[in-house]
Every structure is written in structure tokens, then in C-alpha cells.
Amino acid sequence: MEKTILEVKDLSIDYPISIGTVHAVRNVSFTLHKGEVLGLVGESGCGKSTLGLSFLRLLRAPGRVAGGSIEFEGRDIMSMKTEELRLFRGNKMAMVFQNPLTSLNPLMRIRDHFFETLKVHNVFTNRTEAEKKAGDVLERLGIDRQRLHEYPHQMSGGMRQRIMIGLGLILDPEILIADEPTTALDVIVEATFVDLLKLLKEEYNISIILISHNLAMVAEIANRIAVMYGGKIAEIGTAEQIFAEPMHPYTQGLIGCVPNINVDQESLVSMAGSPPDLVVPPPGCPFADRCPKGMDICRQKMPPMKEYRANQQTACWLYE
Amino acid sequence: MEELIRVTNLIKNFPVQKSVLDMLFSGKKQQYVHAVDDVSFSIGKGEVLGLAGESGSGKSTTGRLLLRLLEATSGSIFYDGRDISTIGKEELRRLRMKMQVVFQDPDSSLSPRMTVGQAISDPLRIQGLASGAEAKRRAIQIMEQVGLTPAEFLYRKYPHQLSGGQTQRVVLARALVTNPEFVVADEPIAMADVSVRALILELMKQLKREFNLTYLFITHDLATAKYLCDRIAIMYLGRIVEIGTKDQVFRTPHHPYTKALLQAVPVPDPKERRKDALPRGEIPSAVNPPPGCHFHPRCPFAIDPCRSGRPPLRELSPGHFSACILEP
Numbered sequence: 001m002e003k004t005i006l007e008v009k010d011l012s013i014d015y016p017i018s019i020g021t022v023h024a025v026r027n028v029s030f031t032l033h034k035g036e037v038l039g040l041v042g043e044s045g046c047g048k049s050t051l052g053l054s055f056l057r058l059l060r061a062p063g064r065v066a067g068g069s070i071e072f073e074g075r076d077i078m079s080m081k082t083e084e085l086r087l088f089r090g091n092k093m094a095m096v097f098q099n100p101l102t103s104l105n106p107l108m109r110i111r112d113h114f115f116e117t118l119k120v121h122n123v124f125t126n127r128t129e130a131e132k133k134a135g136d137v138l139e140r141l142g143i144d145r146q147r148l149h150e151y152p153h154q155m156s157g158g159m160r161q162r163i164m165i166g167l168g169l170i171l172d173p174e175i176l177i178a179d180e181p182t183t184a185l186d187v188i189v190e191a192t193f194v195d196l197l198k199l200l201k202e203e204y205n206i207s208i209i210l211i212s213h214n215l216a217m218v219a220e221i222a223n224r225i226a227v228m229y230g231g232k233i234a235e236i237g238t239a240e241q242i243f244a245e246p247m248h249p250y251t252q253g254l255i256g257c258v259p260n261i262n263v264d265q266e267s268l269v270s271m272a273g274s275p276p277d278l279v280v281p282p283p284g285c286p287f288a289d290r291c292p293k294g295m296d297i298c299r300q301k302m303p304p305m306k307e308y309r310a311n312q313q314t315a316c317w318l319y320e
Numbered sequence: 321m322e323e324l325i326r327v328t329n330l331i332k333n334f335p336v337q338k339s340v341l342d343m344l345f346s347g348k349k350q351q352y353v354h355a356v357d358d359v360s361f362s363i364g365k366g367e368v369l370g371l372a373g374e375s376g377s378g379k380s381t382t383g384r385l386l387l388r389l390l391e392a393t394s395g396s397i398f399y400d401g402r403d404i405s406t407i408g409k410e411e412l413r414r415l416r417m418k419m420q421v422v423f424q425d426p427d428s429s430l431s432p433r434m435t436v437g438q439a440i441s442d443p444l445r446i447q448g449l450a451s452g453a454e455a456k457r458r459a460i461q462i463m464e465q466v467g468l469t470p471a472e473f474l475y476r477k478y479p480h481q482l483s484g485g486q487t488q489r490v491v492l493a494r495a496l497v498t499n500p501e502f503v504v505a506d507e508p509i510a511m512a513d514v515s516v517r518a519l520i521l522e523l524m525k526q527l528k529r530e531f532n533l534t535y536l537f538i539t540h541d542l543a544t545a546k547y548l549c550d551r552i553a554i555m556y557l558g559r560i561v562e563i564g565t566k567d568q569v570f571r572t573p574h575h576p577y578t579k580a581l582l583q584a585v586p587v588p589d590p591k592e593r594r595k596d597a598l599p600r601g602e603i604p605s606a607v608n609p610p611p612g613c614h615f616h617p618r619c620p621f622a623i624d625p626c627r628s629g630r631p632p633l634r635e636l637s638p639g640h641f642s643a644c645i646l647e648p
Contacts, residue, residue, distance in 0.1 A: 043513040043514055043515060043516075044484075044513050156602045157602075158602055159602075186374040186375055186540065186602075186603070187374060187540060187541075187542070187581060187584045187585060188374065188580060188581065188584040188598055188599060188602075189602060190584070190586070191583070191584035191585075191586070191594065191598050192598055194586070195598070213513060213514055214586070215514065215588050216543070216585075216586035216587060216588040217586045219586065219587065219588045219589060219590050219593075220586045220587070220590075220593055220594060221593075222590070239590035240590050240591065243588060243589055243590055243591075244589075244591070253515065254514060254515065255588065256518075257514045257515050257517065257518035258514060258518075258543075258588040259521075259541075259543040259544050259546065259547040260543060260587060260588050260589065261542055261543040261546055261570070261582070261585045261587060262587055262589070262592060265547055267522060267525075268518040268521060268522060268547070269518060270518060270519050270522050271515040271518070271519070272519075274483045274485070
């Protein structure tokens with residue numbers, strides 16, 4: 001196995017609000033290896049986006065890390081000083097958000113977006129050099145460098161999403177965090193985007209955390225997948241394990257919910273009920289109330305996260 | 321199979337808004353978005369026809385034209401043998417009892433100031449079918465059928481007090497309360513979470529059996545279309561490029577665009593990752609679509625005749641049509 005580049009230990013994130021505290025992420029631990037794509041999947045409200053923001057310390061108030069640590073190559077991100085953090089962002093780890101329409105400034109040419117990024121990170125020397133650098137990145141992403149001089153509205157949705165990736169890549173980061181990068185894209189454009197991520201991983205050995213609710217898209221590219229539910233990781237394993245031999249009943253249900261174009265399905269799995277209230281999280285497994293195999297102990301005590309099969313960890317009392 | 325809906329040569333052009341300067345000084349001709357460009361198809365009673373394509377393909381516009389939520393530029397729509405493209409307002413209102421619609425976003429389809437009960441019984445009142453206690457009884461009954469239980473309790477709730485899955489059920493209940501025959505479902509699950517999607521799809525299947533419904537299911541997700549539909553029409557830039565039964569279109573696709581779309585669909589199985597190359601570029605503007613076959617600039621098999629003249633829909637096998645001139 002490749003070496004660990006990011007290690008998250010026992011991380012908890014809270015949002016104190018008027019009616020109490022939302023425990024959005026609870027005691028999450030996992031590692032990201034160099035050069036792998038880790039899929040972070042789950043439904044809305046499971047904590048996946050909050051988790052993604054915390055890696056770059058981008059949580060918005062009142063969100064705060066309530067415990068645990070995030071280590072990048074042994075350095076604790078949580079304890080970085082402002083200047084150190086600024087240099088860490090972009091240079092070591094970059095993020096691509098969901099909506100390229102709202103993330104690009106309509107009044108700025110594409111090249112100025114790149115210049116701004118370079119300037120903020122103190123690596124802007126002169127226009128000619130910066131333009132060459134930005135052009136090189138665009139070409140890597142399959143966009144003609146002439147388009148640097150255009151405005152965002154002159155580009156298609158797929159191209160804008162690639163520009164976003166380009167802005168993330170210009171400083172040559174080691175980790176790319178992509179939060180629902182294809183939600184606004186059409187099928188063929190989404191597939192092209194997945195190909196692009198594959199290319200980045202294979203040719204540039206970038207580690208990618210891909211946050212998405214689209215399991216089929218994640219299945220196309222992820223090496224490993226972490227399934228989140230109710231602020232916790234329910235199961236983590238290789239993509240093959242998660243799809244072929246899921247252990248956690250939530251993972252099993254989630255996989256069974258997805259229509260597969262290559263299979264004639266008679267029916268889909270129906271998971272009744274809704275996710276737990278994270279202001280007063282249940283003491284036991286968050287999925288217990290909806291779980292077809294739920295037992296008494298599931299409602300009382302949180303099951304430990306254990307590696308029951310090689311590389312596959314799950315938190316479920318069924319296996320204890 | 322008996323026909324419920326027949327659409328012939330349906331066309332919808334939207335004028336492109338000109339700026340004041342253009343209107344005053346340039347002799348530029350009025351431009352149009354050719355949203356729906358001569359489309360014909362039929363839907364049998366009790367059938368689910370899927371209308372699939374990428375954004376801008378004209379699939380939603382087609383759905384709206386069918387219900388006359390939009391007026392067509394030209395073409396006819398037959399409902400149960402009767403031409404409804406020219407009938408008056410009052411007749412149309414009565415007909416809408418039989419034709420209903422479910423949109424993508426349940427939150428914007430429901431008034432935040434109406435309770436669930438009001439929203440669901442409103443169509444009964446508008447259609448003059450029931451009022452007062454009778455309307456409530458029928459609303460409660462339909463709520464139970466779509467799984468909005470406990471119905472008496474939820475009847476008094478407002479949309480913001482419900483979960484995403486529940487609001488989409490309210491929209492379905494409201495569509496079904498007048499006992500329609502035909503429902504246009506325009507991306508009904510696109511905004512929902514994975515598990516909610518599965519629930520709504522299952523519910524739509526069940527309701528179709530119980531109410532003997534006919535659906536036009538508009539979607540960009542081919543895996544979902546395959547799951548729910550009997551027949552599929554693939555649209556590209558306002559035209560149907562291929563139509564046939566589910567098996568014909570998915571097992572033996574003919575049009576290169578259909579093939580490209582099918583290839584691009586992600587498969588929830590890491591053992592079956594896509595290896596084939598994808599078509600270049602993106603869907604062009606519908607204001608100035610490419611001449612000939614609209615897909616030719618992106619098509620790897622394009623030959624000279626593809627660049628001029630609209631390729632007709634040819635019947636490849638009974639019921640399977642493709643608008644590609646290449647031999648299968």
C-alpha cells in the first residue's frame with residue numbers, strides 16, 4: 001500500500017444553533033493514501049460536505065471542530081497558524097465545489113482568476129509567466145489556452161467545471177477535494193469529468209477525496225469508499241467490497257436503491273424512515289431505527305468500528 | 321395497444337429576446353430557439369414512455385406542450401382520439417382532471433402557506449368534484465394510498481414540516497386526487513436523495529398499477545428510465561433521434577447519440593468501469609443548430625450526407641425507429 005497522506009482521527013464537528021447543538025460529524029477516523037481516490041458517499045445531511053470543508057479549515061461559523069485531529073503528512077492542520085494555513089491551502093490541498101457558475105466571477109476573465117490565485121499564494125511573478133502556467137494547466141485539462149482571455153459566460157458548464165479544477169491544480173497540490181463536482185453536469189459531460197479525474201490520478205499521482213451522493217459515478221473511479229450516515233462512517237472498504245460485499249445494512253440498502261442500467265431490476269430496495277436528529281443523536285447506531293436487522297443492543301450502544309475483513313471496516317453489532 | 325396520446329409534427333419555437341439597440345439599429349432577423357423541432361410519437365393506454373436526453377434537448381418543453389401548459393407553434397396533440405391542441409379554456413380545464421403533472425422540485429411546487437390537506441384537496445375544489453367533508457375524505461384516502469401516514473396528522477401540516485420524500489408524495493397525491501388517466505412526470509426524482517428516489521420510483525410503479533395510469537416520464541437519467549419505462553424516446557436538440565421499446569433502445573441502440581449516452585451512464589459496479597471513448601464536445605445551442613443531423617459534429621461515424629438534410633426516422637424493426645442514415 002502507498003503511504004498515508006492524510007489521517008483523520010476521531011474527528012467531531014458541531015454546529016451550535018438556537019435549539020441546541022447539531023453534532024454533524026461524530027468521531028470519524030480514516031486515512032487517505034497517496035495517489036488514491038477515496039469516495040465519501042451518503043445522503044444529504046450525513047455530514048460528508050461538512051467533513052470535506054474541515055480538511056481545509058473552511059467550516060463556516062458557527063461550525064467548529066469539537067474534537068479529534070486532521071493530520072497532513074504528520075502535521076496537524078487544526079493547529080496551523082494563519083500564515084501556515086494560507087500556504088497549506090492550494091499548495092498542498094485544493095478544493096473544487098459543486099457549482100462552477102457561482103464559484104467563478106462573471107466580471108473576471110478566466111486568466112484573472114488564475115492570476116488572483118497565484119497572487120494570493122505569493123507565487124505570481126509576472127503576467128507572461130503566469131499566463132504560460134495557467135495555459136499549461138488548461139491544456140492538461142483539454143481546454144485551448146486561448147480561452148484564458150474569455151469570460152465565464154462564454155464557456156459551457158462542463159468547461160467551467162474544468163476551469164474550477166484548473167484553479168485547484170495551478171499550485172500543484174497533493175490532495176484534491178471535490179464536493180459533488182458533477183451534480184450540475186449532463187451525463188456525457190459528467191463522464192468526461194470522471195475521465196479527467198482518472199487522468200489526474202494516474203498521471204500526476206494526485207490523491208482525491210470525491211464527495212458525492214451519486215454512487216454510480218463514485219463506482220466508476222474510487223479505489224476506496226467511505227459510506228457516511230448520521231454523522232458517522234458506517235462502513236469503509238475498497239470499491240469492490242462496498243459494491244459486491246457490503247457489510248453494513250445501510251450500505252446494503254443504499255446500494256440496492258441505485259438503478260443499474262446493465263441489470264434488469266424487478267424492484268429497488270425501499271428504506272423507510274428518515275435519518276436521525278443530530279441535535280439529540282441516538283445513543284446507539286444512528287441507523288438502528290430504520291435497520292431491517294436492528295437488535296436491542298443497536299439502539300442502546302454505538303457499535304465499534306472494526307476491520308472484520310481485510311481493508312473493510314464497519315460499525316455494526318451484527319458482526320460482533 | 322389502444323392509444324391514449326398521439327402527438328404529430330409538434331413544433332415549438334421561442335423567440336430570442338433582442339436588445340433595444342438591436343431592435344433600433346440592426347436589421348438582424350428575429351432569431352428563434354428551436355426547442356421542439358417536429359416531434360411525433362404516441363403513448364398507449366397504461367404505458368410508460370420515457371423521454372430522455374440532456375439539458376436543452378427539449379424534453380421538458382415537449383411535456384409542457386402535451387398538457388398545453390405551453391402553446392405549440394404548430395402541430396397537433398390528440399388525447400383519446402380527440403384533438404386537444406385547439407380546444408378552449410373551459411374545456412381544457414375539465415380535461416386537466418384527466419391529465420396531471422409532477423415537477424422536479426416538490427418544494428417549489430407547493431405553496432408554503434397551504435397545509436398538506438389544502439394542497440391535496442384544492443384540485444377537487446377547482447374541478448368542482450367535491451368540497452368540505454367529502455373533499456377531506458378523498459384527500460385522506462389518497463394520502464393513505466401514497467403512504468402519507470398517519471394521514472389525519474399530516475393533513476394539517478405545512479410543507480416545511482415534512483421531509484423531502486414526504487413533500488414529493490404530497491405532490492403525487494395532489495396529482496392523483498382527481499383520478500387522472502395520464503401523468504407527465506418531469507424529472508420527479510432529480511432533486512431527491514438516493515433512498516428517497518428509490519421510494520418514489522417504487523411508489524410510481526405501484527400507483528400506475530392501482531390507478532391504471534399512463535405516464536410520460538421525463539428524465540436525464542437513463543438507468544432510472546430503464547427501470548420504470550416500457551418505451552423510450554431519446555431527444556437531441558429538439559428532435560427525437562431514436563424511439564423504441566426499452567429492450568430495443570437499450571440492448572440494440574442504433575443512433576450514435578443513443579450509444580454515446582448509454583456509454584456515459586455510470587454503472588454502480590466497480591467491476592464494470594467504462595473504457596470506451598466519449599463523444600467530443602457538448603450539446604450545441606438550439607438557436608443555430610448544426611445543419612443536417614444535429615449530432616454530426618460530434619459523431620465519430622459522420623459521413624457527407626449527414627451534414628445536410630434532416631435524417632428521417634426509419635423503422636429498423638417493428639416499433640424501433642432511428643434518425644440515423646447509417647446501416648445498423
